Structure formats: structure tokens, C-alpha cells
Amino acid sequence: MTKTDSPPPARLNDLVVLIAQSRDARAFELLFGHFAPRIKGYLIRLGTSGAVAEDLAQETMLAVWRKAALFDPARASASTWIFTVARNLRIDLLRHERRPDFDPNDPAFVPGQEPAADALMMRDDEDANLRIALAKLSPEQAEIVQMSFFADKPHSAIAAELGLPLGTVKSRLRLAMVRIRAALGTLP
Amino acid sequence: MTIRHHPGDEFLLAHASGAGSETVSLIVGTHLALCPPCRVKVASMEQMGGALLAGIAPAEMSASALSSAMAKLDDIAADKPAQSSDPLPPVIAPEPLRSYIHGDIDRVRWIPIGPGVSYRPLLKRRDARVQLIRTAPGAGVGTHTHRGEELTLVLTGGFTDVTGSYRRGDLQTTTPEIVHRPVTDADGYCVTLAMTDAPLKFMSPIVGVLGKLFGF
Numbered sequence: 322m323t324k325t326d327s328p329p330p331a332r333l334n335d336l337v338v339l340i341a342q343s344r345d346a347r348a349f350e351l352l353f354g355h356f357a358p359r360i361k362g363y364l365i366r367l368g369t370s371g372a373v374a375e376d377l378a379q380e381t382m383l384a385v386w387r388k389a390a391l392f393d394p395a396r397a398s399a400s401t402w403i404f405t406v407a408r409n410l411r412i413d414l415l416r417h418e419r420r421p422d423f424d425p426n427d428p429a430f431v432p433g434q435e436p437a438a439d440a441l442m443m444r445d446d447e448d449a450n451l452r453i454a455l456a457k458l459s460p461e462q463a464e465i466v467q468m469s470f471f472a473d474k475p476h477s478a479i480a481a482e483l484g485l486p487l488g489t490v491k492s493r494l495r496l497a498m499v500r501i502r503a504a505l506g507t508l509p
Numbered sequence: 510m511t512i513r514h515h516p517g518d519e520f521l522l523a524h525a526s527g528a529g530s531e532t533v534s535l536i537v538g539t540h541l542a543l544c545p546p547c548r549v550k551v552a553s554m555e556q557m558g559g560a561l562l563a564g565i566a567p568a569e570m571s572a573s574a575l576s577s578a579m580a581k582l583d584d585i586a587a588d589k590p591a592q593s594s595d596p597l598p599p600v601i602a603p604e605p606l607r608s609y610i611h612g613d614i615d616r617v618r619w620i621p622i623g624p625g626v627s628y629r630p631l632l633k634r635r636d637a638r639v640q641l642i643r644t645a646p647g648a649g650v651g652t653h654t655h656r657g658e659e660l661t662l663v664l665t666g667g668f669t670d671v672t673g674s675y676r677r678g679d680l681q682t683t684t685p686e687i688v689h690r691p692v693t694d695a696d697g698y699c700v701t702l703a704m705t706d707a708p709l710k711f712m713s714p715i716v717g718v719l720g721k722l723f724g725f
């Protein structure tokens with residue numbers, strides 16, 4: 322699915338960092354070429370019309386330009402971070418809702434373990450392991466994971482659509498998450 | 510503080526994927542502020558989102574999309590990373606909840622609705638409502654069950670019912686199978702952030718409190 326001329330994942334991270342450091346328009350162009358069509362594809366999968374998906378993909382890439390200094394490659398890959406930017410813009414612009422989320426600088430925030438200094442090196446391996454783990458999910462688990470990201474419905478509605486008890490959907494999801502987290506090394 | 514009761518994966522994923530409504534994200538996001546292990550889970554889920562985005566079939570952008578985006582770049586001011594500000598006195602309501610209260614718990618104007626029970630509605634979206642509920646030691650909202658799922662996050666104090674004890678950061682999920690009668694622990698007022706996605710069913714007529722709480 323990935324075109325052979327797409328930059329490798331580490332290069333994608335570097336492109337975001339280049340934008341943060343020097344507002345590098347060439348880096349933006351390369352990122353746009355890679356991500357804008359994928360964001361558009363993601364939004365179309367979510368049921369958004371082609372025209373709206375195109376606008377929102379463009380807005381997402383402009384938000385990437387604006388927020389690049391907030392990207393921390395020790396915490397997330399460029400794909401993961403750009404996914405969250407697209408997700409939040411969709412909630413804001415299409416659903417007209419706020420996106421309540423925690424703030425690590427908040428005085429009531431309970432800190433956990435910070436990512437290790439070598440996390441940067443590991444992120445790309447993790448993403449590769451994650452893709453393998455996603456591909457190895459059972460068809461039932463993969464279906465629930467896909468619908469969780471692309472059906473834009475609560476799990477009760479997913480269960481109803483599949484004609485399954487809610488408990489079955491939850492347990493498939495739980496099993497899928499155990500396998501994913503094992504691949505990522507984030508099981509407790 | 511050790512949190513023993515966490516949101517199920519389906520709620521964490523609803524928050525991570527963006528499928529969950531603002532009501533779900535308000536309560537899950539507030540739990541995440543207090544719960545490092547659930548933040549690790551959500552980070553893994555967002556990583557799944559990144560992998561799915563990376564692997565999705567691209568949809569071709571129109572020929573002018575890139576040039577029209579490039580034309581706007583110079584006019585966009587870059588966001589700067591947030592600086593940690595001076596430490597504030599200890600707060601009970603973490604972000605994102607504090608923005609919805611416009612301050613800490615002491616800023617809430619409580620509406621009394623029964624003996625030892627008051628509340629403050631915060632958010633209503635479609636069928637779901639989120640409200641703060643404050644109960645005095647030993648007080649409760651009575652025996653009830655649910656037509657949908659209810660999430661209750663403890664902010665201060667605690668309560669106990671047949672399913673266990675809940676303290677700051679603990680999140681209780683109740684389903685239609687659960688009939689419970691939460692009672693506030695003896696050590697002080699309990700403030701919870703509660704979300705219901707469907708009206709509750711009453712087991713006894715003495716509990717008019719809940720009818721007022723959830724709007725009928």
C-alpha cells in the first residue's frame with residue numbers, strides 16, 4: 322500500500338522536526354505528499370465526503386506546520402502524532418465538539434514514568450512490531466479494531482451492527498489490546 | 510494514591526480513536542490526568558491509529574491542494590510548547606475538568622436535590638450527560654440500575670457499594686446488569702464526575718433524588 326518512494330518512518334519524524342526548527346517549506350512539501358492523501362483516505366473511511374475530507378486533510382497539514390514544535394519524537398512517531406492532530410481537528414471542525422484531554426503541565430496531573438532517553442531509537446522498531454501485530458490479529462479481533470477507528474460509533478452500536486453481545490465485543494477488544502501491547506512492550 | 514478501578518479498554522479506545530463523544534472524553538481525560546497506567550494504554554492505542562493511518566489506501570488530493578497550502582504557510586504563526594507555570598496550590602479538579610468548571614471544586618455552585626446530595630450539570634450531548642455530584646458522609650443516591658452504561662469518577666472522598674470501594678481517581682462503570690446502592694464513605698464529602706448515556710431505572714419510589722439528577 323505504501324508507495325516505494327515514500328520517505329522511511331525515521332525520515333518522516335525528521336521532517337516534522339525540521340519544520341519545528343527552521344520552518345522548512347521543503348520538509349512540509351514532502352510531509353504533505355506523504356500524509357495528506359492518507360489523512361484524506363482515513364476521513365473517507367470514516368464516511369466523510371471527498372470534498373470535506375480534502376479540506377480537512379489540508380487543514381490538518383497546516384496544523385502540523387503550526388504545531389510542529391509540540392511534536393516530541395521520543396513520545397510518538399510522526400504517523401501517530403499526525404493521526405492525533407487529524408482526529409482532534411475532525412472533532413472540532415466536523416463534530417463541533419471540544420476535545421477534553423489531560424494537560425501534563427497541570428498541577429493536579431499525576432506524573433508517570435517519562436519515556437526513556439533511548440525511546441527515540443525504539444519508536445521505529447515499535448511501529449514495525451505494531452504493524453506485524455495488527456496483521457496477526459484474528460479476523461474477529463481485527464474487525465473490532467478497524468471498526469473502533471473507522472466506524473465512528475460507540476461499542477454498543479458496533480455490537481448491534483455485528484449482531485454480537487456487547488460483552489463479546491469488549492472481550493475481543495481486550496484480547497486484541499493484550500497482543501498489541503505485548504508487541505509494543507507496554508504490558509505491565 | 511493507587512487507582513484500582515479503571516475504564517474498560519472500550520472507553521479508552523473511544524477516547525483514543527476519536528469515536529467517543531465529548532462526554533466520554535471529559536471523564537476519560539480526567540481519569541487519565543490521574544492515572545499513568547491508563548495513559549500508557551491510550552498511547553499504545555494512538556500508536557495503533559498512527560499505524561492504521563500509515564497503512565491506509567491514500568486518496569489522491571486535487572492538483573492545487575499542495576500549492577494552496579504552501580501559499581498559506583507564511584501567515585501561520587508557530588505554536589510554542591507550553592511552559593510549566595508557577596506551581597498552583599493543590600487542586601482537586603485536574604484538566605480537562607477544571608476548564609469545564611472554570612476553576613477548582615470550590616468554585617462549583619451546588620444545587621441541592623436531596624438529603625446530603627447536591628449536583629451541578631456540566632455537559633449534555635445527545636443522550637449523554639455529565640455532572641458533578643456531591644454527597645455527604647453516609648449519604649447516597651439510593652438503589653438504582655441503568656438502562657445504559659454509567660461512568661463515575663471519584664474526585665475526592667469515596668463511596669462503597671456491592672462492587673467495591675472507590676476513592677480518588679477510581680472510575681466505576683455500571684451496566685444494566687448491576688443494581689447498586691452507593692453510600693458515601695464516612696471520612697468526608699464525596700465529589701464524583703458522573704456520565705450517563707441513558708436514563709436510570711429506579712428500584713424504589715423513595716429515590717426522587719435520581720429523577721432530579723438525570724432529568725425526569
Ligand SMILES: [Zn+2]
Nearest residue numbers: 515516544547
Ligand atoms: Zn486508569
